[in-house]
Amino acid sequence: MTNRQMETLCEIYSLYEKQTENAAIACHKYCSDCCTTSVTMTRLEGLLILDAVSKKIVTDPISELFDNNVPRFKPRLSTNAYVAACRTATDTPVDDETGDQTGICPFLENNACRIYPVRPFGCRCMISTTKCDQNGYAEIDDYTLTLNTVFLQFIEHLDQDGYFGNMGDVLIYLSSGNEKIPETCNVTPNHPIPALMVPPAHRGRIADLINTLDHLIRSS
Numbered sequence: 482m483t484n485r486q487m488e489t490l491c492e493i494y495s496l497y498e499k500q501t502e503n504a505a506i507a508c509h510k511y512c513s514d515c516c517t518t519s520v521t522m523t524r525l526e527g528l529l530i531l532d533a534v535s536k537k538i539v540t541d542p543i544s545e546l547f548d549n550n551v552p553r554f555k556p557r558l559s560t561n562a563y564v565a566a567c568r569t570a571t572d573t574p575v576d577d578e579t580g581d582q583t584g585i586c587p588f589l590e591n592n593a594c595r596i597y598p599v600r601p602f603g604c605r606c607m608i609s610t611t612k613c614d615q616n617g618y619a620e621i622d623d624y625t626l627t628l629n630t631v632f633l634q635f636i637e638h639l640d641q642d643g644y645f646g647n648m649g650d651v652l653i654y655l656s657s658g659n660e661k662i663p664e665t666c667n668v669t670p671n672h673p674i675p676a677l678m679v680p681p682a683h684r685g686r687i688a689d690l691i692n693t694l695d696h697l698i699r700s701s
């Protein structure tokens with residue numbers, strides 16, 4: 482883990498913001514129905530959050546914020562592991578352990594995010610063309626879905642000797658200072674990119690961006 486990797490992660494976040502800054506989305510400040518305990522992230526993203534937390538952005542202990550009893554989505558596979566499984570499996574792989582049980586994200590306070598500048602990519606890519614409280618779900622166009630998947634794949638590739646999991650599990654594990662992943666901790670190893678999940682219809686449009694991401698990762 483190097484400072485350069487952390488800088489690269491922030492550069493990737495900035496690149497995503499540029500890609501989506503003119504998108505026609507309904508998201509706005511204090512709109513927070515999507516701020517649940519379903520957020521997933523990599524170890525590197527967790528380290529960025531803990532660095533901010535250590536500077537007293539958030540004073541509550543992580544273990545209290547993410548109590549083990551809080552229901553949360555627990556992925557069985559990282560994004561790249563899921564992609565690899567899809568390439569070889571005859572059926573769609575099962576990617577979670579506990580279904581869609583979810584609670585309110587403990588970083589949410591008065592409908593605002595307490596860690597907004599360092600929120601993980603799982604929060605950044607949660608955008609919708611219509612207000613979620615109208616339909617009860619987010620609406621995302623096909624190209625943005627491809628964009629999000631490609632960014633998730635590169636972010637994991639950047640931290641390929643790390644791990645992936647629910648934001649709460651990753652933060653609890655990182656805060657514990659353990660060297661080895663305990664069996665009770667629901668995190669799963671990261672993987673390098675096996676292939677990028679880009680449908681043929683989006684390949685031309687996303688090609689330059691993939692080159693930029695590839696360059697960023699190689700220079701980190």
Ligand code: SF4
Pocket residue numbers: 507508509512513514515516607608609611612613614619
């Ligand atoms: S994804 Fe939905 S709930 Fe979240 S900010 Fe956008 S419109 Fe609001």
Ligand code: SF4
Pocket residue numbers: 515516517520586587588589590593594595596597600601604
């Ligand atoms: S970390 Fe922030 S943006 Fe992400 S779900 Fe929690 S409150 Fe919302």
